[in-house]
């Protein structure tokens with residue numbers, strides 16, 4: 001166990017384009033130029049009851065922006081698909097623990113392709129069984145809504161899991177990011193930050209604003225006081 005207190009990570013805002021105008025994605029990306037990364041929700045209508053985009057669209061998005069790309073795969077069989085997203089040059093690829101057959105091997109395959117590896121847990125999936133493999137990851141994503149749709153209400157029942165993850169990550173030196181996704185807005189973000197999250201996905205809170213970059217600045221302002 002690491003006995004020194006790790007210094008807190010600088011909070012990051014990753015807007016999700018799930019609620020952006022899909023007919024104008026390049027323009028929508030230009031409206032979040034101050035984001036730390038763009039969060040891209042890939043859904044296959046099997047792991048979740050919704051369908052968004054796949055490799056060809058993500059490849060085009062990659063060419064349309066200089067922002068780092070944070071790919072959230074809500075798909076079956078990430079063991080097969082996730083490495084192909086890594087090969088597009090995405091900053092991070094997140095697969096779901098509930099869908100991965102061999103999460104440790106998959107995290108290593110993502111690293112071998114030069115991408116950060118992240119694993120997501122749905123709200124009802126416990127973290128304890130995954131603590132031993134946290135060191136294989138650059139980021140853990142704790143879903144604060146049931147995955148599948150934007151615009152849902154933040155689930156406070158995930159807060160104890162965020163606290164547990166924070167303790168485990170700090171024991172490992174604090175380098176692993178703790179991301180939350182779902183229902184993040186000006187009313188909920190501080191509760192998640194106080195519990196230990198440091199990377200915040202916000203979809204509707206950013207894209208329902210007239211000026212998405214201003215909405216990012218407002219969320220950042222709440223975090224930095």
Ligand SMILES: O=C(CO)[C@H](O)[C@H](O)COP(=O)(O)O
Nearest residue numbers: 147148150151182183203204
């Ligand atoms: O993964 C997701 C849904 O499964 C989205 O990233 C998330 O819902 C963002 O949208 P909002 O901030 O509106 O909840």
Ligand SMILES: [Fe+2]
Nearest residue numbers: 016041072181
């Ligand atoms: Fe997401």
